[in-house]
Amino acid sequence: xxxVTQAQTEISVVEKEDVTLDCVYETRxxxxxxxxxxQPPSGELVFLIRRNSFDEQNEISGRYSWNFQKSTSSFNFTxxxxxxxDSAVYFCALSGxxxxxxxxxxxxxxxxxx
Amino acid sequence: xxxxxxxxxxxIKTRGQQVTLSCSPISGHRSVSWYQQTPGQGxxxxxxxxxxxxxxxxxxxxxxxxRQFSNSRSEMNxxxxxxxxxxxxxxxxxxxxxxETQYFGPGTRLLVL
Numbered sequence: 001x002x003x004v005t006q007a008q009t010e011i012s013v014v015e016k017e018d019v020t021l022d023c024v025y026e027t028r029x030x031x032x033x034x035x036x037x038x039q040p041p042s043g044e045l046v047f048l049i050r051r052n053s054f055d056e057q058n059e060i061s062g063r064y065s066w067n068f069q070k071s072t073s074s075f076n077f078t079x080x081x082x083x084x085x086d087s088a089v090y091f092c093a094l095s096g097x098x099x100x101x102x103x104x105x106x107x108x109x110x111x112x113x114x
Numbered sequence: 115x116x117x118x119x120x121x122x123x124x125x126i127k128t129r130g131q132q133v134t135l136s137c138s139p140i141s142g143h144r145s146v147s148w149y150q151q152t153p154g155q156g157x158x159x160x161x162x163x164x165x166x167x168x169x170x171x172x173x174x175x176x177x178x179x180x181r182q183f184s185n186s187r188s189e190m191n192x193x194x195x196x197x198x199x200x201x202x203x204x205x206x207x208x209x210x211x212x213x214e215t216q217y218f219g220p221g222t223r224l225l226v227l
Contacts, residue, residue, distance in 0.1 A: 033213035043202055045218035052213060091157065095213055100170045101147065101159035102206075102216060 002027050002094045006105035014113050019079045021108050023092035026073065029053075032096030034068065034075045039089040039107070051075065053096070082112045116141065118207050118219035126225045132193040135222045139186050139207030145169075146188040147216060148180060151202040160203075163188055164210060192224075200226045 003026040013019050025034065036048040049061070051068050058067050063083075067076045079086050089109050093102040119138045127133050139146050147170075148160040159172040163182035180190040186207075192199055202223050206216035 031213075035215065037218075042220065043223070044220045045204060045206075047215055047217060050215050098212060100145065100162045100164075100212055101172065102149075102157075103159070104157040106156050 002029075002032075002096060002099065002103040004092050004094050004103055004105035006092055006108050008108045009106070010109045010111070012111045012113065013082055015084060016081050017112075019082050019086070019110055019112075021077045021079075021090050021092070021110070023075045023077065023105060024073055025075060025092070025094050027094060027096050029096035029099075032094060035093040035095075035102065036066070036075075036077045037091045037093060039091065041088070045091070048090075049077070079110075082110075084112050084114050086110060087112045118205055118217055120203075120205050120219040120222050122222060123220060124223050124225075126227065127195050128227050129195055129197060131195050132191060133195060133224060134189055134191045135203055135205075135224075137188045137190075137205030137207075137219060139188070139205075140217055143207035143217075144186050144210055145208045145214075146182055146186065147206045147208070148188070148190050149204045149206065150174075151204060151221075152198075152200070157204075160190065195226045197226050200224060 005024045032053045037045045063080045065078045089107045092105040145164045147162040162170040166182045177193045182188045202221045204221045206218045208214040208216045
């Protein structure tokens with residue numbers, strides 16, 4: 001069974017601060033995929049990033065970066081120089097093996113104050 | 115490309131009624147998944163369809179059912195609605211393989227009175 005834990009319930013920052021969201025996962029599959037989604041107040045889940053289990057290269061995409069560490073089963077996500085528009089709920093998700101479903105964490109609410 | 119569309123966007127029903135929600139995937143996507151989102155349970159997987167066949171099913175009662183048509187459009191149905199079925203129902207589409215990115219629609223907000 002897949003399990004995703006997002007220990008941070010809420011994070012509040014002032015604009016231009018960096019925000020790091022923690023995600024810890026559990027899986028028995030050797031091949032799996034990790035995702036981050038953003039859910040603004042409108043409700044739609046917006047895809048942000050995807051990593052597979054055999055590629056631990058960490059990258060930066062614009063203001064987003066991620067840190068994938070298989071040794072600690074963590075997939076943390078950072079927003080650099082946060083903006084008010086980044087205010088949303090952020091979900092970490094996992095799929096793996098022959099399972100087509102996404103298992104989501106509980107989400108972290110990010111509030112960026114002007 | 116147009117994104118995933120869901121209709122209706124909002125729905126109010128009473129207990130005991132049934133409801134049908136519709137989802138049109140991104141053009142070329144043949145897999146459609148459905149999720150329920152509630153404040154208490156978070157995001158939970160309902161089922162996934164590919165080429166008109168259900169490949170995966172979550173832990174929901176038989177009142178929740180779905181189907182997929184030959185054009186990949188999908189519907190889900192909830193019969194004998196209960197108050198606890200009030201939720202945001204999200205549809206996602208993706209390619210055929212495990213691990214492909216799922217792209218979500220705007221959701222249908224269902225309120226059961």
